Amino acid sequence: MTAAEAAVHEAAPAKINLALHVTGRRADGYHLLDSLVAFADAGDRVTARAAGQTRLHVTGPMAARVPVDARNSVLRAAALIGVSADITLDKHLPAAAGIGGGSSDAAATLRALARLGDRPLPEALSLGADVPVCLLAGAARMCGIGEDVARVEGLPALDAVLVNPGVPVATPEVFARLECRGNAAMPEVLPRWRDGADCARWLAAQRNDLEAPAQALCPAIGAVLERLRAGAGCTLARMSGSGATCFGLCPDAATARAEAARIAVERPDWWVVATRLR
Numbered sequence: 268m269t270a271a272e273a274a275v276h277e278a279a280p281a282k283i284n285l286a287l288h289v290t291g292r293r294a295d296g297y298h299l300l301d302s303l304v305a306f307a308d309a310g311d312r313v314t315a316r317a318a319g320q321t322r323l324h325v326t327g328p329m330a331a332r333v334p335v336d337a338r339n340s341v342l343r344a345a346a347l348i349g350v351s352a353d354i355t356l357d358k359h360l361p362a363a364a365g366i367g368g369g370s371s372d373a374a375a376t377l378r379a380l381a382r383l384g385d386r387p388l389p390e391a392l393s394l395g396a397d398v399p400v401c402l403l404a405g406a407a408r409m410c411g412i413g414e415d416v417a418r419v420e421g422l423p424a425l426d427a428v429l430v431n432p433g434v435p436v437a438t439p440e441v442f443a444r445l446e447c448r449g450n451a452a453m454p455e456v457l458p459r460w461r462d463g464a465d466c467a468r469w470l471a472a473q474r475n476d477l478e479a480p481a482q483a484l485c486p487a488i489g490a491v492l493e494r495l496r497a498g499a500g501c502t503l504a505r506m507s508g509s510g511a512t513c514f515g516l517c518p519d520a521a522t523a524r525a526e527a528a529r530i531a532v533e534r535p536d537w538w539v540v541a542t543r544l545r
């Protein structure tokens with residue numbers, strides 16, 4: 268088998284918290300969550316080839332934003348699974364952006380190295396609270412501190428615009444600024460949404476409890492939400508994770524592309540993509 272044939276590719280899609288309710292706090296300071304999570308068709312890409320020693324190469328438009336040493340979530344994941352490989356991370360997602368870039372890269376690395384080394388997937392929570400849901404990489408309800416993940420069947424595909432203002436936001440600082448830590452969970456049983464519009468209406472009654480503390484820390488989030496709401500195309504605009512990326516839901520792909528084009532012209536310094544969440 269040639270080296271090219273031995274290459275294993277895994278997508279590392281952006282994680283979007285369609286709703287993120289903070290329902291409590293554990294004694295160790297970690298917060299209890301109830302979150303509806305979907306994944307975009309935009310993301311990073313991990314390629315791994317068998318090698319005697321693990322090496323990481325980072326390429327792509329966002330490569331300069333991530334560490335290339337042992338702090339990189341890809342190398343942390345490789346160490347956890349214990350399979351050595353030559354790994355390329357093609358980085359397209361902004362870092363520290365609330366869309367789980369590092370977590371999705373870690374999950375993609377685990378999937379790739381499990382295939383390459385014929386190993387079972389290890390317990391992933393030790394790599395970060397978002398890594399278990401990123402291992403699933405499909406619509407899910409995430410509870411506990413992130414370890415309790417259940418696939419959600421029947422989430423309609425949602426056309427969306429993702430917008431990041433280029434300001435990194437540190438997740439611990441956002442959680443630390445939360446004023447209320449005992450908020451209501453989502454309904455115990457999720458509805459059967461008829462279509463994307465029905466889902467967007469339901470989501471409008473849910474929340475991201477981290478939006479206010481993140482906005483206090485990073486006022487650019489307010490500007491992003493304001494731009495998403497300025498056009499007629501988005502039926503719902505909300506922040507993902509601990510920010511600063513926000514998403515706008517649109518009735519169809521053409522509207523998402525048009526809204527993305529409008530915002531990219533208004534704010535050429537922002538990261539803007541039209542995508543589909545599922």
Ligand SMILES: C[C@](O)(CO)[C@H](O)COP(=O)(O)OP(=O)(O)OC[C@H]1O[C@@H](n2ccc(N)nc2=O)[C@H](O)[C@@H]1O
Nearest residue numbers: 296297298370395396397398412413438439442508509
């Ligand atoms: C905000 C979310 O992105 C929502 O999906 C995640 O809960 C955060 O996931 P993550 O970045 O993978 O989180 P980790 O790297 O494990 O934790 C970063 C920090 O966020 C805080 N943290 C994270 C998850 C959680 N359930 N409660 C917390 O309080 C803790 O201060 C922790 O030190």
Ligand SMILES: Nc1ncnc2c1ncn2[C@@H]1O[C@H](COP(=O)(O)OP(=O)(O)OP(=O)(O)O)[C@@H](O)[C@H]1O
Nearest residue numbers: 339340362363364365366367368369370372397508
């Ligand atoms: N592969 C990676 N991609 C992005 N960031 C990484 C990576 N490895 C390590 N990091 C570091 O992790 C930190 C968090 O980045 P990440 O993109 O995972 O945050 P996030 O999008 O806020 O994640 P979450 O939504 O899980 O909170 C950054 O400060 C970055 O330096």
